[in-house]
Amino acid sequence: QEPGATLEEITNGMKHVRPGKGFEPNFPLYKKIETNGKGQHPLYEYLKSACPSTSSKFYRTSRLFYEPLDGRDIRWNFEKFLVDGNGKPFKRIHPNQLPSTMEKDVALLVQRLRENATTATNAATTAATTEEAPTANATAIPRILPFPFFPISGFT
Structure with a gap:
C-alpha cells in the first residue's frame, strides 16, 4: 500500500509529504518487502504458517496486486503478530484490534519469560555447584517482540 518503491522514496515521503x-x-x-504472494518474504511465510488468519474473506480482490491468493494471507496493513521470547509466533491479531487489546497476552508472555529465566538461573546455579556446564538457555536474554513493530505489515 505504501507508494514508495525504495527506502529512500519512503523516507523522503515522510520528510516532505506525510507527515512532512x-x-x-x-x-x-x-x-519494503512482500508479505503475500509468490515473492513473500520467508519471515511472513513463517508467521502466517504458524497463526491462522484473522479473516476468512478477501474483500475487493480486484485491488490486490499479487498472486496466488492464500487463505493465510495478510488482509490489511494493521494486522499484527505477537511473537514469544523464543521467536515462536503466539497469536495473530486482526487489523481492527488496537495494540492495547494485546495487553493480557503480552503480560502472559512476560510472565512465562520470567518463569523461564528463573528456571534457567536455578539450572545454572545448580550446574555451577555440581560442576556441570550450564545450558544455553541459562544465558538467553528473554524478549517480547510484537510484530510487526510498525503498523504497516510491509515493514520489518
Whole structure:
C-alpha cells in the first residue's frame, strides 16, 4: 500500500509529504518487502504458517496486486503478530484490534519469560555447584517482540 518503491522514496515521503515538515523517523525503517504472494518474504511465510488468519474473506480482490491468493494471507496493513521470547509466533491479531487489546497476552508472555529465566538461573546455579556446564538457555536474554513493530505489515 505504501507508494514508495525504495527506502529512500519512503523516507523522503515522510520528510516532505506525510507527515512532512522535515520529519525524520527516530526508529529503524527497512526496505519494503512482500508479505503475500509468490515473492513473500520467508519471515511472513513463517508467521502466517504458524497463526491462522484473522479473516476468512478477501474483500475487493480486484485491488490486490499479487498472486496466488492464500487463505493465510495478510488482509490489511494493521494486522499484527505477537511473537514469544523464543521467536515462536503466539497469536495473530486482526487489523481492527488496537495494540492495547494485546495487553493480557503480552503480560502472559512476560510472565512465562520470567518463569523461564528463573528456571534457567536455578539450572545454572545448580550446574555451577555440581560442576556441570550450564545450558544455553541459562544465558538467553528473554524478549517480547510484537510484530510487526510498525503498523504497516510491509515493514520489518
